[in-house]
Amino acid sequence: MTLKKLQENFSKVILHGTMTEPLAIIENGLDHEARLSVYQRNTYRTLTDFLEASYPKTHALLGKETFQKLAHEYINENPPLTADLDAFSFPFSDLVKTISSSFVHAVADFENALRSCLLQPMPPRLTPKMVELRATENPEHLRFILHPTTHLYASSFPFQNFWHTLEDNPQEYGPKQTFFLLYVVGLNTLFKPLHPGDWVFFKSLESGLSIQESFEKALKKDATFDLPKKLTYAIRYGIFEKIL
Amino acid sequence: MISSIPHTAGIGLRVPHYSHFLKERPSVTWIEVCPENHRIGVRQKLLDDLRSDYPLSAHGVGLSLGGADPLSQEHLQFLKDFCLRFEPDLVSEHVAWARHGGAFLNDLLPLPYTEETLVIIVNHIHQTQEFLGRRIVVENPSSYLCFETSTMTEADFMVAVANKSGCGILLDVNNVYVTAHNHGIDADTYIQTIPSHLIEEIHLAGHQRVNAPNNQTLLIDHHGAPVCEAVWKLFERTISLKGPKPTLIEWDTDVPSIDVLLNEAHLAQRILEKKDQQAA
Numbered sequence: 001m002t003l004k005k006l007q008e009n010f011s012k013v014i015l016h017g018t019m020t021e022p023l024a025i026i027e028n029g030l031d032h033e034a035r036l037s038v039y040q041r042n043t044y045r046t047l048t049d050f051l052e053a054s055y056p057k058t059h060a061l062l063g064k065e066t067f068q069k070l071a072h073e074y075i076n077e078n079p080p081l082t083a084d085l086d087a088f089s090f091p092f093s094d095l096v097k098t099i100s101s102s103f104v105h106a107v108a109d110f111e112n113a114l115r116s117c118l119l120q121p122m123p124p125r126l127t128p129k130m131v132e133l134r135a136t137e138n139p140e141h142l143r144f145i146l147h148p149t150t151h152l153y154a155s156s157f158p159f160q161n162f163w164h165t166l167e168d169n170p171q172e173y174g175p176k177q178t179f180f181l182l183y184v185v186g187l188n189t190l191f192k193p194l195h196p197g198d199w200v201f202f203k204s205l206e207s208g209l210s211i212q213e214s215f216e217k218a219l220k221k222d223a224t225f226d227l228p229k230k231l232t233y234a235i236r237y238g239i240f241e242k243i244l
Numbered sequence: 245m246i247s248s249i250p251h252t253a254g255i256g257l258r259v260p261h262y263s264h265f266l267k268e269r270p271s272v273t274w275i276e277v278c279p280e281n282h283r284i285g286v287r288q289k290l291l292d293d294l295r296s297d298y299p300l301s302a303h304g305v306g307l308s309l310g311g312a313d314p315l316s317q318e319h320l321q322f323l324k325d326f327c328l329r330f331e332p333d334l335v336s337e338h339v340a341w342a343r344h345g346g347a348f349l350n351d352l353l354p355l356p357y358t359e360e361t362l363v364i365i366v367n368h369i370h371q372t373q374e375f376l377g378r379r380i381v382v383e384n385p386s387s388y389l390c391f392e393t394s395t396m397t398e399a400d401f402m403v404a405v406a407n408k409s410g411c412g413i414l415l416d417v418n419n420v421y422v423t424a425h426n427h428g429i430d431a432d433t434y435i436q437t438i439p440s441h442l443i444e445e446i447h448l449a450g451h452q453r454v455n456a457p458n459n460q461t462l463l464i465d466h467h468g469a470p471v472c473e474a475v476w477k478l479f480e481r482t483i484s485l486k487g488p489k490p491t492l493i494e495w496d497t498d499v500p501s502i503d504v505l506l507n508e509a510h511l512a513q514r515i516l517e518k519k520d521q522q523a524a
Contacts, residue, residue: 001393003360004312007344007353014349024392028428030460035389038464043351049497050350079347083280083306083319088348119285149285187262187286 014040015079047075047088054089054115058096058108060167070095086119103172106157113153117182117189120148125238131231134243140212144205144231147241149184152202153191160193183239197222198230202239248333249274249299249445249490253512255505256303256494262290264502272509274299274333276492279326280306288329295330301445301492302332303414306348309368309382310341310355320375327376334445334490336381336414337372339365339405356391357401362408369409381412381444386419386451386465388426398423399437412444415489417479418471422451422463431478440486448479448512449494468497471508480515488516 001009001021012018013036025032048071052059059067074095080088093108125147134142146152156175179199180191194202200221204214211227218225234240254274257265259281264270275298282288291300306319327335340352355361373380384402396404406413415438424431450469456462471479471493483489493508 002312003356003358003364006356006391007312007341010353011344011347011349014351014353015347026390026392026427028390029458030456030462032389034456034460034462038388038462039351039353043349046350080350081346082316082348083342083350084283085280085350086283117285118287119283121284122286122289184286187266187290 010039014043015076044072044075047080047085048072050085051089051092054086055092055096055108055111057111057163057166058093058104060170061104061107061172062096062100063170070099086115090116101172103157103175106155107159107166110153110155110157110159110163113151113182114189114191117149117151117184118187122149122184123147123241126235126240126242128235131235131243140210142211143208143244144211144234144240145242145244146202146206147183147238149189150239151182152194152199152206153180153182154178154199155180158193160191163191181239183237185237195222197225201225201230202234249301251488251490252516253491253493253509254299254301255509256492256496257294258495258499260499261502261505262287265294266290269294269297270502270506272298272506274301274490276301276303276494278302279304279323282326283322291330300330300332301334301336301490302326302330303383304335304337305352306342307337307368307372308341308343308348309337309372310339310353310361310365311343311368312341312364313344315368315371316343320372323372324376327378334381335376335378336383336445338383338385339402340385352385354385354387354389354391357394357396357398359395362401362404365405366408369405369411373409373411379411381414382406383414383416383447384419384423386416386422386463388462388464390427397429397434397437399434403438403442406442413438413442414445414447415443415482415486416447416449417482418447418449418451418475419465421475421478422465425461425463432481435478435482435485438486443486443489446479446482446489446491447494448475448491448508449496451475466497467494470504471511476511476515479512480518483515483519488519491516 009021048068051071074092090112093112096108097105155178158176158178162173179194181194182189182191197218201214201218204217215227250273252273255272257275257277279302282291338352342349402413420431420434448471449467450471452464452466454462454464491512493505495505
């Protein structure tokens with residue numbers, strides 16, 4: 001048997017438990033099934049562990065048994081294509097949608113969004129000094145570019161009210177349209193609920209509008225929108241990458 | 245090319261210890277990371293911050309050097325970019341396969357030790373070294389099965405791979421111990437077969453003993469426990485035979501506090517120093 005054929009057959013055993021041709025394994029006191037099952041378990045355990053680490057809240061909500069069953073189904077149908085396991089794990093939330101409530105799916109999707117921020121490139125952030133240098137040049141036309149690790153996220157659930165205790169008290173919560181700013185501090189993604197005016201402001205900046213245009217749109221949504229306060233906050237937390 | 249990793253004990257940098265490394269810069273002479281765990285984002289930023297303070301070894305798991313399929317150009321490019329950015333002192337991979345027909349199985353799967361396999365893996369190592377513009381080292385696997393079609397021992401295969409490709413060997417002493425137990429071979433004979441000049445790094449880790457049918461036991465290389473006494477003894481005999489080598493403590497599952505890893509590194513260091521003192 002060529003190496004290619006052996007690896008093809010071995011892969012089928014690992015992923016589907018089917019052996020189309022004998023693999024010529026030395027038994028030496030232990031049959032080939034017992035020996036192969038070590039590799040099969042390793043593959044499923046490491047991939048399931050990765051999914052659990054990627055979706056800790058979803059895991060808590062579904063429970064270990066249901067999560068593992070779902071993970072096995074996912075691995076069978078969608079084995080990783082490369083060693084980039086993040087790419088492998090992101091679509092897992094779509095499978096969660098098919099078997100669970102909209103709440104659990106929203107949690108899985110939010111976990112994806114939080115993790116996604118950590119995976120983005122990390123160019124330097126906009127500093128107050130850089131803003132000072134640009135502030136005199138037609139400030140109304142300036143365009144503030146969001147840092148790649150900053151995400152704007154809309155959800156049907158107010159995660160800020162229960163996110164940090166969800167694993168200890170897994171239960172479903174009621175819906176409420178909520179807007180979030182996701183941003184990276186140190187090694188973690190933090191999130192902050194946004195008022196509708198703030199959301200419109202940051203979404204406008206994200207779409208490429210100038211600071212003046214974004215401010216005007218925010219004011220239409222919220223007459224009390226405080227531009228200096230929002231900009232100061234955003235710059236302090238590294239929300240922006242640069243000004244154009 | 246000789247690695248500039250010191251001939252001392254280092255530890256693998258793992259996610260639960262990132263914050264500690266950033267804040268405390270623990271006293272360890274070198275670190276090893278898995279490039280696949282540092283693709284982009286905050287982890288690369290972390291490595292940027294740590295790189296100037298620690299010699300670095302990059303230990304890959306995704307290249308599938310023993311795969312019959314062609315190497316992934318995308319993965320080679322990723323490794324090259326990683327090496328250009330972080331300039332690791334040593335780059336290692338495994339004598340194993342993980343990818344076939346478009347599926348990456350995320351495990352280090354066993355090879356038959358045949359002439360055909362030797363040609364394939366040597367070609368893949370040549371291709372990798374050429375693409376990266378540097379020598380790599382390859383690690384002996386822990387294994388749970390052997391193929392009837394093998395025509396050489398694993399130790400002979402490792403030496404042949406190194407000699408034909410020009411790569412070095414990362415001798416995982418725990419893997420030798422696990423493999424020897426699982427296949428009823430002699431661990432010391434295995435280690436004696438590997439020439440000292442080919443060994444550029446040593447790995448130590450914990451394993452798990454599980455009951456198998458027919459009153460058999462299998463050792464599983466799970467990297468989730470302290471190095472066991474028998475592996476420490478085997479390591480001591482290895483150092484006695486081969487001389488001090490850069491030695492890494494690996495711990496990947498149920499990762500304990502950093503103090504536990506540093507203590508394991510301290511134990512390894514004592515053995516390395518004992519050999520140094522004997523030589524003096």
